Amino acid sequence: MARLQPVRGTHDILGDKAIRFRTIYNIFRSVAERYGHEEIDTPIFEFTETFKRTLGDTSDVVTKEMYTFEDRGGEQVTLRPEYTAGIARAFISNGLQQVMPCKFYSYGPIFRYERPQKGRMRQFHQMDIEILGVPEAQADIEVLAIASDLLNELGIGDHITLELNSLGDPESRNAYRDALIAYFGGYKSQLSEDSLKRLEKNPMRILDSKDEGDRALIENAPRIGDFYNDYTKEFFKEVIGGIEDIGIKYEINDRLVRGLDYYSHTAFEFTTDQLGAQGAVIAGGRYDGLMEMMGGPKTAGIGWAAGMERLAELISEDLLEKSARPVVIAPVGNDAQSMAMKIAHDLRAGGIVVDMAYRGNVGKRMKRANKQGASHAVLIGEAEMARNVAMVKNLDQGSQEEIALDKLASYLAEQRL
RNA sequence: GCGGGUGUAGCUCAGUAGGUUAGAGCGCCAGAUUGUGAUUCUGGAUGUCGCCGGUUCGAAUCCGGUCACUCGCCCCA
Numbered sequence: 001m002a003r004l005q006p007v008r009g010t011h012d013i014l015g016d017k018a019i020r021f022r023t024i025y026n027i028f029r030s031v032a033e034r035y036g037h038e039e040i041d042t043p044i045f046e047f048t049e050t051f052k053r054t055l056g057d058t059s060d061v062v063t064k065e066m067y068t069f070e071d072r073g074g075e076q077v078t079l080r081p082e083y084t085a086g087i088a089r090a091f092i093s094n095g096l097q098q099v100m101p102c103k104f105y106s107y108g109p110i111f112r113y114e115r116p117q118k119g120r121m122r123q124f125h126q127m128d129i130e131i132l133g134v135p136e137a138q139a140d141i142e143v144l145a146i147a148s149d150l151l152n153e154l155g156i157g158d159h160i161t162l163e164l165n166s167l168g169d170p171e172s173r174n175a176y177r178d179a180l181i182a183y184f185g186g187y188k189s190q191l192s193e194d195s196l197k198r199l200e201k202n203p204m205r206i207l208d209s210k211d212e213g214d215r216a217l218i219e220n221a222p223r224i225g226d227f228y229n230d231y232t233k234e235f236f237k238e239v240i241g242g243i244e245d246i247g248i249k250y251e252i253n254d255r256l257v258r259g260l261d262y263y264s265h266t267a268f269e270f271t272t273d274q275l276g277a278q279g280a281v282i283a284g285g286r287y288d289g290l291m292e293m294m295g296g297p298k299t300a301g302i303g304w305a306a307g308m309e310r311l312a313e314l315i316s317e318d319l320l321e322k323s324a325r326p327v328v329i330a331p332v333g334n335d336a337q338s339m340a341m342k343i344a345h346d347l348r349a350g351g352i353v354v355d356m357a358y359r360g361n362v363g364k365r366m367k368r369a370n371k372q373g374a375s376h377a378v379l380i381g382e383a384e385m386a387r388n389v390a391m392v393k394n395l396d397q398g399s400q401e402e403i404a405l406d407k408l409a410s411y412l413a414e415q416r417l
Numbered sequence: 418g419c420g421g422g423u424g425u426a427g428c429u430c431a432g433u434a435g436g437u438u439a440g441a442g443c444g445c446c447a448g449a450u451u452g453u454g455a456u457u458c459u460g461g462a463u464g465u466c467g468c469c470g471g472u473u474c475g476a477a478u479c480c481g482g483u484c485a486c487u488c489g490c491c492c493c494a
């Protein structure tokens with residue numbers, strides 16, 4: 001136990017947890033496909049440069065959280081710390097601007113070297129949604145609608161708040177940025193150490209600070225809404241109107257920001273207060289500047305990522321997909337055993353879930369069948385074999401009946417409806 | 418990366434003025450019942466007391482370190 005432990009911040013997914021993951025993923029996929037999204041699966045690692053370019057050299061993810069290593073060929077590669085960069089790269093690599101718009105969904109592991117905590121692991125799983133090539137606000141609305149539908153179908157919509165903001169187009173955003181630098185620049189002596197650094201590299205991130213001294217300053221800091229130009233105002237209005245029309249509740253949070261330059265317009269987070277410090281369950285935004293920054297054609301983009309582990313903690317037991325109850329075959333004696341395998345095979349070919357009670361006397365095997373949650377036990381011994389029948393016991397009712405082997409599949413199929 | 422809490426059987430946990438072979442419930446295995454399952458009864462195995470080192474005649478218990486989990490900071494999904 002001490003020796004064979006998993007790497008810090010990684011977990012085995014089995015049992016109840018695996019069922020939760022599967023349940024959530026299936027709902028996610030069905031919602032995404034209903035919106036016309038198709039599956040994309042990009043490699044789990046990329047050239048390190050891909051992430052550095054997209055995430056920026058100042059972000060925490062790039063500067064201290066990436067799993068980066070040199071492969072045997074001397075290439076610097078990185079386990080993906082987020083989805084968007086890989087999908088954007090795939091878009092460019094595959095020349096997908098020819099087939100725009102592209103609506104994708106994806107699911108898989110993500111890696112970040114962070115201090116593990118509840119809801120925060122080093123290998124965790126995200127579901128991802130992206131729309132590429134749609135600069136219109138309709139994409140923003142659809143992407144939010146997918147998130148909202150997903151949460152509702154997971155039965156947790158009521159416990160989650162959508163916080164929404166607009167970062168504006170580049171013009172609005174730059175004006176705001178300058179105003180922030182001017183404002184906080186006047187209080188340098190009062191800013192926390194972290195925020196001082198942000199002032200130079202990423203002034204909008206100061207708004208995220210939880211430092212008490214900072215918070216007082218932030219209270220009176222300029223508001224982004226005052227810097228929106230007409231286009232930005234119109235765009236934001238359209239997004240808000242669109243989600244109101246389909247009944248999505250939201251709260252405007254004008255302190256919700258994304259520090260990186262390629263973000264614009266819509267930014268949002270779905271958060272819950274039920275997971276402690278790690279409250280964001282889905283987060284995303286519009287990144288119209290990203291493709292160009294990566295060296296591709298200028299292409300609008302918007303998307304979000306959802307944390308599988310966090311959602312898995314929130315959903316109710318009732319939602320879980322129960323696996324089908326098996327029919328368990330209990331042979332008695334060596335001859336029956338080989339025949340049992342054949343019978344099992346035939347039943348399985350007919351779509352029936354069949355398990356075997358592998359060993360022991362009849363009592364033991366029945367006990368086994370019960371433990372496996374079987375609906376029926378199929379008993380085959382010498383007496384039955386001689387007459388080409390099987391004894392089929394309904395484990396819920398305790399009744400049993402002799403059934404001819406060639407009728408077994410149809411009998412069970414009917415019984416188990 | 419910083420600060421606090423925790424670490425005993427597969428699971429949930431008892432077990433401190435340091436004292437023989439470390440406990441309970443659940444679960445697991447076997448038998449009562451060699452052709453009939455959830456009950457019941459009987460019996461059994463649970464284990465480097467997270468790991469390494471120190472103090473001591475003697476450490477699950479005290480001390481130091483380390484690893485992991487956990488809560489907060491940070492960051493985010």
